[in-house]
Amino acid sequence: MKVLVTGSSGQLGSYICESMAGEYEVSGLDIAPSRHASTKDLTALGDIRDAGDASRAVSGVDVVVHCAAQVSVERSTEDPATDAHTNVLGTVNMLHASARSGVKRFVYISSAAVYGNPRSVPISEDHPTEPMSNYGASKLAGEKFTLAFGHTTPMEVVVMRPFNFYSSRADPKSPYSGVITKFVERVRMGEPPMIEGDGQQTRDFIHARDVAAMTVLLLAAEGVSGKVFNCGSGQSTSILELARTAISASGRNLKPAFTTPRKGDIRHSLADVSSARDALRFSPKVSLSEGISELLR
Numbered sequence: 001m002k003v004l005v006t007g008s009s010g011q012l013g014s015y016i017c018e019s020m021a022g023e024y025e026v027s028g029l030d031i032a033p034s035r036h037a038s039t040k041d042l043t044a045l046g047d048i049r050d051a052g053d054a055s056r057a058v059s060g061v062d063v064v065v066h067c068a069a070q071v072s073v074e075r076s077t078e079d080p081a082t083d084a085h086t087n088v089l090g091t092v093n094m095l096h097a098s099a100r101s102g103v104k105r106f107v108y109i110s111s112a113a114v115y116g117n118p119r120s121v122p123i124s125e126d127h128p129t130e131p132m133s134n135y136g137a138s139k140l141a142g143e144k145f146t147l148a149f150g151h152t153t154p155m156e157v158v159v160m161r162p163f164n165f166y167s168s169r170a171d172p173k174s175p176y177s178g179v180i181t182k183f184v185e186r187v188r189m190g191e192p193p194m195i196e197g198d199g200q201q202t203r204d205f206i207h208a209r210d211v212a213a214m215t216v217l218l219l220a221a222e223g224v225s226g227k228v229f230n231c232g233s234g235q236s237t238s239i240l241e242l243a244r245t246a247i248s249a250s251g252r253n254l255k256p257a258f259t260t261p262r263k264g265d266i267r268h269s270l271a272d273v274s275s276a277r278d279a280l281r282f283s284p285k286v287s288l289s290e291g292i293s294e295l296l297r
């Protein structure tokens with residue numbers, strides 16, 4: 001089976017490609033060259049928004065994993081048009097090229113950002129989708145188009161909504177990097193993790209390798225077409241606990257520092273992971289403390 005992974009130079013895309021190595025014939029498409037040895041050679045440079053690049057990339061492919069995206073919430077506020085162009089029109093372009101080329105299954109990597117501020121936790125897939133950011137809105141639009149193509153074409157479609165994932169492949173220098181990457185970078189420099197607000201806000205963290213493992217299960221699973229799956233650890237971790245875990249893994253004598261809360265920050269986020277567990281027999285392997293120790297190494 002031939003699989004195309006868009007965003008193969010990125011954090012998750014590179015892990016997905018690695019997880020399939022040896023089992024499937026893998027190719028990648030990314031606008032930027034890969035910094036990871038595993039996806040350097042298999043990534044073709046191209047833009048998901050370009051019809052020619054998309055149709056060349058999907059030619060002869062059985063399954064597309066669409067992972068490429070504009071991924072920053074902050075950037076989606078500063079430049080909403082680029083965010084929508086990439087996440088909505090780029091997705092539509094990939095869907096259209098895939099369906100025309102006879103791709104059998106299209107796996108769309110969405111985001112838990114589509115839920116917005118949850119009304120209750122844990123969040124199951126049928127929780128209302130009320131994104132609070134342009135990024136969440138563009139990822140939701142990508143989902144809607146993906147599911148619509150499942151009705152208007154013979155292509156099977158499936159949507160995955162990862163919660164907060166992390167790994168050593170996230171860029172620590174990026175102003176948009178996630179909280180784990182920021183905390184680990186600070187404790188590594190001997191500086192205290194900087195908590196925005198009281199630290200009692202909670203998140204569901206999962207290692208990118210585990211997200212990749214679940215993606216691979218979605219490539220060939222039976223009876224998943226038209227379905228949406230959360231991807232998380234199912235474990236709730238407060239930001240204060242996270243800061244303490246990072247400090248203790250570093251072995252340094254530090255105390256978390258506090259700063260003003262982030263505007264519009266969601267208080268609690270936790271995935272209901274029962275659909276993935278029941279339909280795919282998926283459970284994550286990397287614990288948070290193992291993942292953080294790996295980052296510090």
Ligand SMILES: NC(=O)c1ccc[n+]([C@@H]2O[C@H](COP(=O)([O-])OP(=O)(O)OC[C@H]3O[C@@H](n4cnc5c(N)ncnc54)[C@H](O)[C@@H]3O)[C@@H](O)[C@H]2O)c1
Pocket residue numbers: 006007008009010011012013029030031032046047048049066067068069070071086090109110111112139161162163164165166178
């Ligand atoms: N990081 C998280 O916590 C998180 C959580 C939920 C969902 N997601 C989703 O997971 C996916 C991967 O995220 P990541 O953290 O690995 O991000 P990443 O930035 O490491 O990877 C995204 C890749 O997409 C590529 N890309 C961007 N625009 C492109 C374009 N126009 N054409 C071709 N390639 C393009 C980038 O060059 C990059 O390599 C995204 O769809 C994101 O929305 C991320």
